[in-house]
Amino acid sequence: MKLNVEELHKVAHLARLSIHAKDEESYSQALSNILNLVDEMQSIDTHGVQPMAHPMDAVQRLRTDQVTENNQRDYLQQLAPATENGLYLVPRVVE
Amino acid sequence: MLDLSLTQMAQGLAERKFSSVELTQAFLQRIQIVNPQLNAFITITESQALDAAKAADSQLEKGTATPLTGIPIAHKDLFCTEGVKTSCGSKMLDNFIAPYDAAIVTNLAEAGAVSLGKTNLDEFAMGSSNESSFYGAVKNPWDTQAVAGGSSGGSAAAVAARLVPAATGSDTGGSIRQPAAFCGITGLKPTYGRVSRWGMVAYASSMDQAGPMARSAEDCALMLQHMAGFDARDSTSIEQAVPDYLSQLGNSIQGMTFGLPKEYFAEDLNPQMAERIQAAIKELEKLGAKVKAISLPLTRMAIPAYYVITPAEASSNLSRFDGVRYGYRCEDPKDLEDLYKRSRSEAFGHEVKRRILIGTYALSEGFYDAYYNKAQQIRRLLAEDFQKAFQQVDLIVAPTTPNPAFDLGSKITDPIQMYLEDIYTLGVNLAGLPAISVPAGQINNRPVGLQLIGNHFGESQLLNAAHQFQQVTDHHLQKPALV
Numbered sequence: 001m002k003l004n005v006e007e008l009h010k011v012a013h014l015a016r017l018s019i020h021a022k023d024e025e026s027y028s029q030a031l032s033n034i035l036n037l038v039d040e041m042q043s044i045d046t047h048g049v050q051p052m053a054h055p056m057d058a059v060q061r062l063r064t065d066q067v068t069e070n071n072q073r074d075y076l077q078q079l080a081p082a083t084e085n086g087l088y089l090v091p092r093v094v095e
Numbered sequence: 096m097l098d099l100s101l102t103q104m105a106q107g108l109a110e111r112k113f114s115s116v117e118l119t120q121a122f123l124q125r126i127q128i129v130n131p132q133l134n135a136f137i138t139i140t141e142s143q144a145l146d147a148a149k150a151a152d153s154q155l156e157k158g159t160a161t162p163l164t165g166i167p168i169a170h171k172d173l174f175c176t177e178g179v180k181t182s183c184g185s186k187m188l189d190n191f192i193a194p195y196d197a198a199i200v201t202n203l204a205e206a207g208a209v210s211l212g213k214t215n216l217d218e219f220a221m222g223s224s225n226e227s228s229f230y231g232a233v234k235n236p237w238d239t240q241a242v243a244g245g246s247s248g249g250s251a252a253a254v255a256a257r258l259v260p261a262a263t264g265s266d267t268g269g270s271i272r273q274p275a276a277f278c279g280i281t282g283l284k285p286t287y288g289r290v291s292r293w294g295m296v297a298y299a300s301s302m303d304q305a306g307p308m309a310r311s312a313e314d315c316a317l318m319l320q321h322m323a324g325f326d327a328r329d330s331t332s333i334e335q336a337v338p339d340y341l342s343q344l345g346n347s348i349q350g351m352t353f354g355l356p357k358e359y360f361a362e363d364l365n366p367q368m369a370e371r372i373q374a375a376i377k378e379l380e381k382l383g384a385k386v387k388a389i390s391l392p393l394t395r396m397a398i399p400a401y402y403v404i405t406p407a408e409a410s411s412n413l414s415r416f417d418g419v420r421y422g423y424r425c426e427d428p429k430d431l432e433d434l435y436k437r438s439r440s441e442a443f444g445h446e447v448k449r450r451i452l453i454g455t456y457a458l459s460e461g462f463y464d465a466y467y468n469k470a471q472q473i474r475r476l477l478a479e480d481f482q483k484a485f486q487q488v489d490l491i492v493a494p495t496t497p498n499p500a501f502d503l504g505s506k507i508t509d510p511i512q513m514y515l516e517d518i519y520t521l522g523v524n525l526a527g528l529p530a531i532s533v534p535a536g537q538i539n540n541r542p543v544g545l546q547l548i549g550n551h552f553g554e555s556q557l558l559n560a561a562h563q564f565q566q567v568t569d570h571h572l573q574k575p576a577l578v
Contacts (some may be wrong), residue, residue, distance in 0.1 A: 003456070011241075011452050011459065014440075015410060015452055016432070017436060017448055018341055018440045030510055031513050034514075038403050038470075039399070041473055043471070046472035049475055055478060056287065056288065058333070076194055078194075080419070081418065081421075087338070089249070089532055091429065093430075
């Protein structure tokens with residue numbers, strides 16, 4: 001399996017990453033090698049096998065729909081790069 | 096004082112032979128002298144440690160001490176520590192001061208432990224050599240040309256070099272056991288769900304598990320006692336009582352059956368490693384254990400399955416790092432997409448980016464069945480093989496790694512070579528099993544790890560067997576010849 005440079009940029013966009021031109025070849029090569037490694041899985045017959053998402057097949061625990069956390073917005077927003085009036089600031093989205 | 100076990104330290108503190116402040120200062124001084132050679136710590140919290148030690152001393156004075164009161168430890172730098180930088184070894188979180196404590200940080204503090212700081216790791220725990228850390232590689236205390244292993248390499252090197260008597264680690268594919276093996280210490284990866292993941296920065300949520308790293312099984316038992324337990328804040332925490340691990344350590348292992356999986360002793364295994372492991376198995380037999388050949392036929396398939404499932408989960412978990420709410424933000428973003436892309440691309444290292452890309456690819460339209468679904472099916476087959484084995488044997492015995500620690504820089508340019516070295520540790524995580532690595536000798540001054548694997552919630556049995564092994568061997572007492 002070979003991941004070419006065009007596909008690399010497509011996947012990078014989906015992951016909101018950008019790959020510098022000087023790194024294209026090394027990423028493309030490394031990812032192709034990893035895909036070749038993982039293609040070894042295709043040699044195993046898994047017909048009818050239920051995929052395992054949790055090692056003990058446990059299911060999500062539910063809790064009652066009650067407020068259990070205090071509002072810590074101001075405390076937590078101290079970590080943000082830019083805020084104003086309790087909102088996170090990002091570059092303008094709508095012109 | 097630096098060589099005492101945790102139990103001996105607790106005794107010394109209780110008998111007032113030394114105070115927690117004296118003990119803490121002794122380790123802090125050792126860190127000052129030795130850490131520059133090893134790079135095991137990212138953050139040293141000296142003043143908080145001394146405050147905690149003073150508080151511990153007053154508790155000891157008042158007779159209100161708990162089992163770990165006044166004992167220094169360190170935390171892998173992916174456990175959130177309130178008011179202290181929690182970097183995950185990444186530029187992304189270089190400016191991140193955690194706003195709360197992880198569950199195990201709280202648990203160990205409540206048991207009285209004194210944290211000296213945060214240890215180095217592969218970036219977001221992705222790596223087997225600690226070379227992917229933004230803060231530079233950790234050096235192996237036995238041989239500073241060698242890697243310390245990863246991802247909990249800082250914790251392993253710190254414990255081996257006597258910078259701290261015990262530390263926390265996390266293990267997604269071997270990240271406690273492999274560095275423990277490379278640095279000649281004891282490290283336990285508990286059953287998935289045994290220890291709360293709350294406040295542990297997520298890598299691959301269906302496999303991440305925190306555990307103790309220390310110099311002996313006895314010390315690991317004492318640490319685990321105060322780390323394990325149900326936590327409603329972790330949606331996959333398992334509601335099951337925590338047994339008294341220490342009280343089981345003295346049990347005889349006479350008649351216990353150990354399974355030897357032939358696939359773990361095949362051509363991948365370095366012949367000198369095989370000799371050390373066989374010698375260790377002889378010791379178990381002398382203790383009255385029985386040994387039985389078993390087969391785990393899909394062992395090799397753990398590598399591809401793991402390197403699909405964990406990147407897939409990582410690509411999802413790491414999408415939270417967007418340059419908006421916390422962590423790194425690029426300069427002068429021209430629009431929102433530029434903000435996301437440049438913040439992430441400038442702050443993540445190559446290995447993290449590779450895994451995010453592989454994970455995104457594996458989950459993308461048209462590829463999901465061939466990769467993610469297939470890997471989860473193989474995961475079930477692997478887990479079933481382990482269950483079949485545990486119908487015949489109590490524990491599985493194997494090497495932790497195929498080779499001792501490799502040279503710094505020798506595998507960093509080829510991810511595949513690095514991944515293949517994880518062959519003996521990955522299956523345990525895919526199946527959610529507990530496993531421990533204990534020292535079993537050295538090859539050219541580089542330690543060898545013996546791995547014991549148990550069935551779900553078999554921590555008591557693992558610690559018992561490892562402790563009995565350490566009663567008749569002295570590999571765990573060997574220490575590196577550092578200053």
